[in-house]
Amino acid sequence: MLRNCDAFSTFSTDNMEKTKEFYGNVLGIRIRENHMGLLELDPEHSSVLIYPKEDHQPADFTVLNFYVPDIEEQVKDLKAKGIEFENYEGETRTDSEGIHRGTNSPAIAWFKDPSGNILSLIEQKN
Secondary structure (H helix, E strand, O other): OOOOOOOOEEEEEOOHHHHHHHHHHHOOOOEEEOOOOOEEEOOOOOOEEEEEOOOOOOOOOEEEEEEEOOHHHHHHHHHHOOOOEOOOOHHHOOOOOOEEOOOOOOOEEEEEOOOOOEEEEEEOOO
């Protein structure tokens, strides 16, 4: 039924101007405002819609993931732009760089956008 349909993700923000700056300038993603005044992220291979919400509460789970070929390089680049990576203990324990290096999973690093939404980098080697 939905096999041939395009899909996209949505999540909210409490500050559209900071969100535009973060996704457009810090992360370097093409952005545009659509006809409803909502922010559209246009990564090359998918789309994401971000909408303003006065009573926004950030999710306690990852809302957006980015595949990257070299996680160490990407973490270093984003840290240079002021991004702070999350530090986790337990099953998702991260190292001093903020990278989780599981034995049966790819390397992952989590960080937050200005509204507290959790994003991740997931290493995907070619």
